[in-house]
Amino acid sequence: MHTISSMLPRVPLSSFVQVAGSRWAVEPYFQEAKGEVGLDHYEVRSWTGWYRHITLAMFAHAFLTVLRVQGIPSEPRKKGSGFFQSLTAFKRSWGL
Known part of the structure; x- marks a missing residue:
């Protein structure tokens, strides 16, 4: 009869440390x-x-990270600050 440990592959300790x-x-x-x-x-x-x-x-976090790296503000600014005033303007800027 085989034991579970005899059926498992041998893994070096360095692999466990790396993981x-x-x-x-x-x-x-x-x-x-x-x-x-x-x-x-x-x-x-x-x-x-x-x-x-x-x-x-995690997708939202990745999206915000890309915006941050590209220098695009991820938080809406106060009304009248030059940020998108409507969803239509936002879509137009992204070519949607």
Whole structure:
């Protein structure tokens, strides 16, 4: 009879260390997403709902990051400040 450990492949300790350490590379982005796009504002009721929420929140975070890198303001300014006055103007600027 085979045991579970005999059926698993041998993985070097350095691989475990590398995987464990990779978590810290993405942690700041999760913290940022919690504050900016409500990544942590979902009460889990189903796996499907959780997955959709996480996917949408991370997409929104990526979108805001691209806007930030391109120098496009992500927050609307006060009325009359030269920012888009209507949805139509916003769509027109993006070629939609």
